[in-house]
Amino acid sequence: MRTFRFVVCLIIEFSFQSVHAQVDSLILKEPEYMLTEVMQENLEMQSEASGAEDEDYSELFENLVYFRNHQLNINTAGKEGLQELGLLNPIQINALLEHIHINGPLLSIYELQSIEYFDIPSIRTILPYVRVITRESDTYQSLKDLLKNTSQQFDLRYARVLETQKGYTLPNSRSANSGSRFVGSPDQVLASYQSSIPNLTSLGFSGRKDPGERFSVGQSGKGFDFYSMHLFIQTKGIIKALAFGDFAMSFGQGLVAWSGLALSKTAEACIVERTGAGLKPYTSSSKTRNLRGGGVSLRFGLLEATAFYSYKLLDATVSDTSIGGKVMTVRTIQTTGIHATPSELQSANTLPEETAGGHLALSLHKLVMGVTAMQTRFGADVEPKPVPYNLFEFRGKELMNAGADYNLVIRNLIFFGEGALSKDQREHPNTAFLQGVLVAADPRMSFTILYRNYSPAYHSFFSNAFSEGGKTSNEQGIYWGLTLKPRSQLSISVFCDYVSYPWLKYRVDAPVTGNDFFAKISWNPDKRTEIYLFFRRKLSALDPPAANDPDEINFPLPGIQTNYRLNIITQPSTVIRLKTRVELIWKTDSVQSLEQGFLLSASFSIKPKKRPFSLTGSYTIFDTPSGNTRIYAYEQGVPGTYSTPSYSGRGSRFTGLIQTKTFRKIQISLSFTRTFYDDRQVIGIGTLNQINGRHKSEVQCNLRMKF
Amino acid sequence: MQSRAICPLLLLLVFGLNSLTAGNDNLAGGARAAGMGDAGLCLEDVWCTRHNQAGLAFIKKTELSSSFEVPFGLTDLQTGGVAYAIPLYKGTIGLNLSSFGSQDYQENKIGLAYALKIGSHCSAGMQLDYLRTGIAEGYGTRNAVAGELGLEVLLSKNLKLGLHLNNPTRTSLAEYNDERYPTVLRAGLLYCLSQKINLAAETEKDNANLPIFRGGFEYSLVQSLIVRAGLNGNPTMFCFGAGFRMKNLIIDTVVSLHPILGFNTGISIGYVFNPKA
Numbered sequence: 001m002r003t004f005r006f007v008v009c010l011i012i013e014f015s016f017q018s019v020h021a022q023v024d025s026l027i028l029k030e031p032e033y034m035l036t037e038v039m040q041e042n043l044e045m046q047s048e049a050s051g052a053e054d055e056d057y058s059e060l061f062e063n064l065v066y067f068r069n070h071q072l073n074i075n076t077a078g079k080e081g082l083q084e085l086g087l088l089n090p091i092q093i094n095a096l097l098e099h100i101h102i103n104g105p106l107l108s109i110y111e112l113q114s115i116e117y118f119d120i121p122s123i124r125t126i127l128p129y130v131r132v133i134t135r136e137s138d139t140y141q142s143l144k145d146l147l148k149n150t151s152q153q154f155d156l157r158y159a160r161v162l163e164t165q166k167g168y169t170l171p172n173s174r175s176a177n178s179g180s181r182f183v184g185s186p187d188q189v190l191a192s193y194q195s196s197i198p199n200l201t202s203l204g205f206s207g208r209k210d211p212g213e214r215f216s217v218g219q220s221g222k223g224f225d226f227y228s229m230h231l232f233i234q235t236k237g238i239i240k241a242l243a244f245g246d247f248a249m250s251f252g253q254g255l256v257a258w259s260g261l262a263l264s265k266t267a268e269a270c271i272v273e274r275t276g277a278g279l280k281p282y283t284s285s286s287k288t289r290n291l292r293g294g295g296v297s298l299r300f301g302l303l304e305a306t307a308f309y310s311y312k313l314l315d316a317t318v319s320d321t322s323i324g325g326k327v328m329t330v331r332t333i334q335t336t337g338i339h340a341t342p343s344e345l346q347s348a349n350t351l352p353e354e355t356a357g358g359h360l361a362l363s364l365h366k367l368v369m370g371v372t373a374m375q376t377r378f379g380a381d382v383e384p385k386p387v388p389y390n391l392f393e394f395r396g397k398e399l400m401n402a403g404a405d406y407n408l409v410i411r412n413l414i415f416f417g418e419g420a421l422s423k424d425q426r427e428h429p430n431t432a433f434l435q436g437v438l439v440a441a442d443p444r445m446s447f448t449i450l451y452r453n454y455s456p457a458y459h460s461f462f463s464n465a466f467s468e469g470g471k472t473s474n475e476q477g478i479y480w481g482l483t484l485k486p487r488s489q490l491s492i493s494v495f496c497d498y499v500s501y502p503w504l505k506y507r508v509d510a511p512v513t514g515n516d517f518f519a520k521i522s523w524n525p526d527k528r529t530e531i532y533l534f535f536r537r538k539l540s541a542l543d544p545p546a547a548n549d550p551d552e553i554n555f556p557l558p559g560i561q562t563n564y565r566l567n568i569i570t571q572p573s574t575v576i577r578l579k580t581r582v583e584l585i586w587k588t589d590s591v592q593s594l595e596q597g598f599l600l601s602a603s604f605s606i607k608p609k610k611r612p613f614s615l616t617g618s619y620t621i622f623d624t625p626s627g628n629t630r631i632y633a634y635e636q637g638v639p640g641t642y643s644t645p646s647y648s649g650r651g652s653r654f655t656g657l658i659q660t661k662t663f664r665k666i667q668i669s670l671s672f673t674r675t676f677y678d679d680r681q682v683i684g685i686g687t688l689n690q691i692n693g694r695h696k697s698e699v700q701c702n703l704r705m706k707f
Numbered sequence: 708m709q710s711r712a713i714c715p716l717l718l719l720l721v722f723g724l725n726s727l728t729a730g731n732d733n734l735a736g737g738a739r740a741a742g743m744g745d746a747g748l749c750l751e752d753v754w755c756t757r758h759n760q761a762g763l764a765f766i767k768k769t770e771l772s773s774s775f776e777v778p779f780g781l782t783d784l785q786t787g788g789v790a791y792a793i794p795l796y797k798g799t800i801g802l803n804l805s806s807f808g809s810q811d812y813q814e815n816k817i818g819l820a821y822a823l824k825i826g827s828h829c830s831a832g833m834q835l836d837y838l839r840t841g842i843a844e845g846y847g848t849r850n851a852v853a854g855e856l857g858l859e860v861l862l863s864k865n866l867k868l869g870l871h872l873n874n875p876t877r878t879s880l881a882e883y884n885d886e887r888y889p890t891v892l893r894a895g896l897l898y899c900l901s902q903k904i905n906l907a908a909e910t911e912k913d914n915a916n917l918p919i920f921r922g923g924f925e926y927s928l929v930q931s932l933i934v935r936a937g938l939n940g941n942p943t944m945f946c947f948g949a950g951f952r953m954k955n956l957i958i959d960t961v962v963s964l965h966p967i968l969g970f971n972t973g974i975s976i977g978y979v980f981n982p983k984a
Contacts, residue, residue: 439926441926442901444900445900445904445924447926449923449936478945478964484900486900494922496938498943498964513965513967515943
C-alpha cells in the first residue's frame, strides 16, 4: 500500500514540475520578513480601522519568522502546531489530519495536492514554513544536539526624524512653559536579545526608548524607558508551558482574554475565527500589551489547565490623591506607553493593575470546549469623566470576567463561539456573545457568517474579539464573508458587515448604525504577476465636524467612504520585483461635502543572485483634500518594523531601503524616507511634532546578529 | 387539467384575499430568490414569472408555488402570491398572481407569461400584466395593462446571462403629475460553481431610483437541504434562507435583516407535478 502511494506521489511530483520550480524559486527569493501581498493588505486595513500607523505588528508574524527558520514537520505537528502556523483554515487542518489519520504520514510535500481543500496557491503559501519528514525524533538526544539547535539573535534598531521638531526646541520666552516640550532626544532606540531552543525554551531581553523620551544614564538613570524580559519553557509532558516575566495569552475568541493583537476584518473574507494560542512569550516591542508575572499550562490527557498572574503599573491620568500622596482616583488609562512630555511622565506608572485568571480546555477529536475566568484589580478607583458617552464605562476597582468558548467541526462546517460575562460594581453582570460558522462548501468556495453582541457595559481589560470599533464592548453586528476561486488564476473575496452601536461613543452623540462592504478580485495570470482590484464602501455616522462643544448634544450624520484600488505586482526577472498602485478615495462626510483623494505609487525591489544585498525603493504621489481622506499603504522597512504610513494632503514620498549581509551572521539594514508637502509651509501644525518646513525625513537602521 | 387550474385559486384564498396587492417593488417573488438577496434574475423555477420569464423555458415539469411574506412584522405590508408554470410541447406558459398591502392601500397583479427556447443556448419570454392599485377612503382604484420582456443566454456551460425589462410601454398610473408605473431594467449573471453551488449577481435600475446591486448564493448542504445567503444593495439587507426538498414538495424560507426596520420573514411552498405517466 505504501509503495503504491509512493508511486502515486512520484507521479504527482512529476506532473507538477512547474509548481515544483515555482515553489523552489519562492523559497530562495523571499527574505524571512517579507510579507505576502495579502498580509500587507490586511495590515493596511487594520491600520485604517485603528488609526495607528506605527503599530508593532511583529507578533502577528513572529510565528512565521519562527517557522521560516524552524520548518514545521507536517506529520508530527498535530492540530495545535498547524493552528500555530496560522496559514491554514480549520477545514484544511481537519482535512490534512484526516488524511494522515487514514493514510499514515505524508511521504512528500507534494502529497498535499491530493488532499481536498488544498489548492496550489494555499500550498505555495505554506511551503516556506513546512517540511515533510516521515521519521523524526521530537526530543533532543544529547547536550550536543541541544547546543547545536540553540539560536541566538541580537537586534539593535535606531530611528530618527532629521528635521527639527517643535518639541525639541527651546520654549518661547513669552509662553515659558516647559510642559510643552519633550524631555528627551528625538532618537528612537530598541535593543533586543533572544536565545531559543525550538520547542523547549526561549529567553529574551529588550529595551526601548521612543522619540522624545529620556535615556538616562548615571546613578539615577535607568537607561531605556521600557524594559521587557521573558523566560518561557515548553515541554511535551504534563507541563505544556511555563512563562516568567513578560508573557502574552489568548483564549477562545478573545471576548475575555486575548492580550495580543488580532486582525478583525481582512481581505481574506472567510478568516474570522480566532484560535487562542494559550500562553506565549512576550516578544513584541509594544510597551503596553504585555502581562507581567507568570503563568503555567498543564496537560492531563484531553484536558488542559492554565493559570496566570500579572502585576503591572499602568499609566493613568490621576484625578485625586490622598494626603500621603497615594493615588486614589484616576480618570483615564493611557495605552500609548510613551513618556515623552512632563505630563506623560507625571501619569506614568500611577495605577497598579493586578490580574489573575485561568482557562480550562477539553479537546476532543472534533470539539474543543473551554472556560475562562479572570479577575482584574486596580490600586485606585477608575472614575471616567461624567459625560454621556462614558455612562457605561468601567468604574471602580475590580472587574470579574468569565466566559465559555467552543469550536466544533461537523463535516465541512465549523461552528465557533464564545459567551462571556463581566461583573464590576454594577448590580448585574453584563454579557458579550459571539457566534460564527464557516462553511467550506467546495474547495473553490467558502463562506462565513459571524454574529456578535457586546453590551455597552461589558468590559474586559484583555479582550480583543472580532469587532468594527476595536473594542469588545458596545457593539452588535452581523458579518458575512465569501471567498471564491472560479479558476486557478482568479480569486474573489467579498464581505459585508452590518454594525450597530447601542450606546453613544466619543464624537458620536447617538446610538448609530453603519455598514461596510468589501469586494476584491485578484488575478494571477502567471507565477510572476499578481493583479488585484478592490472596492470598499463604508457607511458610518459621526457628529458634524464643526461640533466641538462637548456639552452640546449633536446629531450624528451618516458619511460614506468609497475606496477603489488597483495593485499590480510583477517580476520581470528573478532579480527585480515591481509594484504599482493606484488608489482613489471618495468621501462624503456628515455635512455631505464630497472629498476626493488620489494616490499613485511605484516601488521596486532588487535582489541580485549570489550577492549579499538587496535594494528596495518607492516613490509615491498623493493628493487628498484633508486628513479625512487619508490613504494607508504598507511600506517595507527595516526588519522588525511594519509600517503603514497614511498619506494626506498634497505631496510626494520617497523611500529607499538597503539590506546587506556580512559574514553571513550580521545583517545591516538602512532606510531613508522623505515626504515633501506641496500644500503647506509647516508640517504637523500646533503639535509638538511641528516642523517648520515642507519636508519630513526619517532614517532607520537595524543591526541583526545571529549566532 | 381542470383540477390543476383550480389549485392556484385555492392557494390564493388560503393566503388571504383580504390583503392582495401588487406593484413594482412589492411583488411576491418566492423565498428562494429572496434568500439570495433577491438576485433571482437567472434562477430556473416557477418564480421566473416574477423575475425573468425567459427562465420558464428551461422548466421541464409543471410547477406550482405560493409565497407569503410579512415585512418587519407589519401586516399592512404583507405580500402574497402564486406562480404556476406548465411546460408545453413548444415553450412554457406561466401564471403569476401577486398581492400587496391592506385594505387601505393595495396593489394587485395578474401576469400571463409565455417563454420559448431559441436554439440550445438562449431563451426569451414575455408576460402580459394586469395591474390594479387601490386606495381606500374614496380615492378609488386604477387598472392598467403592462408588459414584461426577458432574455437568457448561456455564455458557457456554467455561466448564464439574464436580462429583463419591466413595463417598456411606460404605462400610466394616473394623469395627475403624469404618474407612471416604473420601468425597470435588470441584468445579471448566474454561475454554477458545482452541482451543489449557485452564485448569482445582478443590477437593477428603474427610471426614478438609484441603481441596486444584489448578490447571493445557494449551497445544497445535503440533497434535501439548501442554505442560502445574499445581500440586497438598496436598502442594505442581509438575507439568509433555507430550502427543503421532499419528493415533489419544495419549501423555501427566508429571513432578511434590515439595518433599521428589523427582520423580514417569508416562506414559499411549491409543488412539482410529475410528468404524466
